[in-house]
Amino acid sequence: PSTIGKSFLYIIVIKCKAAVLWELNQPFSIEEIEVAPPKAKEVRIKILATGICRTDDHVIKGAIVSKFPVIVGHEATGVVESIGEGVTTVKPGDKVIPLFVPQCRECNACRNPEGNLCIRSDITGCGVLADGTTRFMCKGKPVYHFMNTSTFTEYTVVDESSVAKIDAAAPAEKVCLIGCGFSTGYGAAIKTGKVTPGSTCAVFGLGGVGLSVIMGCKSAGASRIIGIDLNKDKFEKALALGATECISPKDFTKPISEVLSEMTGDTVKYTFEVIGRLETMVRVKIQEATKYQALDLHKLKPIFHIKISKSDFSSVIFLVCVGFLAKKKFDLDQLISHVLPFKKINEGFELLYSGQSIRTVLTF
Structure with missing residues (x-):
């Protein structure tokens, strides 16, 4: 008692x-x-x-x-x-x-x-x-x-x-x-990435966390938010939550990084990897926000001259x-x-x- x-x-x-x-x-x-x-x-x-x-x-x-x-x-x-x-x-x-x-x-x-x-x-x-x-x-x-x-x-x-x-x-x-899920994604944009007003963002992966990233980018005032996913069924929801456009790598023969470069004129300031796949992170060259990866991403910094951050629940x-x-x-x-x-x-x-x-x- x-x-x-x-x-x-x-x-x-x-x-x-x-x-x-x-x-x-x-x-x-x-x-x-x-x-x-x-x-x-x-x-x-x-x-x-x-x-x-x-x-x-x-x-x-x-x-x-x-x-x-x-x-x-x-x-x-x-x-x-x-x-x-x-x-x-x-x-x-x-x-x-x-x-x-x-x-x-x-x-x-x-x-x-x-x-x-x-x-x-x-x-x-x-x-x-x-x-x-x-x-x-x-x-x-x-x-x-x-x-x-x-x-x-x-x-x-x-x-x-x-x-x-x-x-x-x-x-x-x-x-x-x-x-x-929501705090991890939203926090990746607001707290870890510190997305700035008027910026262009790319979000790889449109699951629950990825959609939460989009909501965070929109809240931060990003002017262009590009959602990327193999599953086009997720596009409608992403657009409803704040993505300005969505693309699928299946629709292109060239690497998606080149597609983004051509679409934006190399103005993507924040890129969020919300899939958790090593090959995606290696190809995404700006800002990543994912969990549980063994790769030392900071070794990529001298190559790409970028800021790499890990975002988890806060x-x-x-x-x-x-x-x-x-x-x-x-x-x-x-x-x-x-x-x-x-x-x-x-x-x-x-x-x-x-x-x-x-x-x-x-x-x-």
């Missing part, structure tokens, strides 16, 4: 449904799991909605290291169910977004206004919380966490530094996108996005192509693989 004011709150183990990934290249298995109470400085959250992101698929395919079995998922909205001793920033009943990039507010990265990769980030795939243990059990076996969040479950436990309170009125199925731009959403400065509905019940998670990933979805949101 833990004391809150003069009342007693008995925090117990919760049994609930979760999508467990037992091994590589396997579908998710909906299982009954046990979720332990939060320990000191931890928060237990009831998940309301969670988005399907390509990063989650990287675990399935082995592109991101993880221990198995594991509960992935990192883009979500939930409500605080209970808190551990010493938690001061949230309370039961608060609507929150889990942060896969924590904010301890104490390490050098957190204290640096230009930094965001907190020392508590689980980028090595250790799969446990701060005390070195997991809060999940299934069939008598421990199940590992993913990126401090694990949102493909009805309940999860996170460190207090991995959760941010949001407005109670924020629609769960929309605001969950701010937990990763808790700073996250807060900006939450504020902008409350003021209705952008419409996240445009990024949500499918809403499915949580039990249809495997169907949601099939939509991702087929290219039919921009963002699929699972609801509980």
Whole structure:
């Protein structure tokens, strides 16, 4: 039992449904799991909605290291169910977004206004919380966490530094996108790229993050935004969100870099690679914004005389996005192509693989 004011709150183990990934290249298995109470400085959250992101698929395919079995998922909205001793920033009943990039507010990265990769980030795939243990059990076996969040479950436990309170009125199925995809793309244009008014931008890849980049470029005042994708079905949405024109490499015999040069007279100032393919990044010669690449892109700088930056989710731009959403400065509905019940998670990933979805949101 833990004391809150003069009342007693008995925090117990919760049994609930979760999508467990037992091994590589396997579908998710909906299982009954046990979720332990939060320990000191931890928060237990009831998940309301969670988005399907390509990063989650990287675990399935082995592109991101993880221990198995594991509960992935990192883009979500939930409500605080209970808190551990010493938690001061949230309370039961608060609507929150889990942060896969924590904010301890104490390490050098957190204290640096230009930094965001907190020392508590689980980028090595250790799969446990701060005390070195997991809060999940299934069939008598421990199940590992993913990126401090694990949102493909009805309940999860996170460190207090991995959760941010949001407005109670924020629609769960929309605001969950701010937990990763939208903030990553929008922040690439606004914070990392610092797109300037009147500039010309090129965006390679028109998925959820790429479209969010376009929204950021438009917000920054870019006068020309060129969307590039093999899938022409994505062009209509890109144009609706702010792209001034869209092209497909399939329509040209020459390299797309030459096509862009001829189209713009070499005036493209910002180029965003939002596909994550090594060959695309090597050919794109200006500004890239992607995740999880082993290539040392800075070795290209003396060759191309360019600025190369990596853009990932930033808790700073996250807060900006939450504020902008409350003021209705952008419409996240445009990024949500499918809403499915949580039990249809495997169907949601099939939509991702087929290219039919921009963002699929699972609801509980």
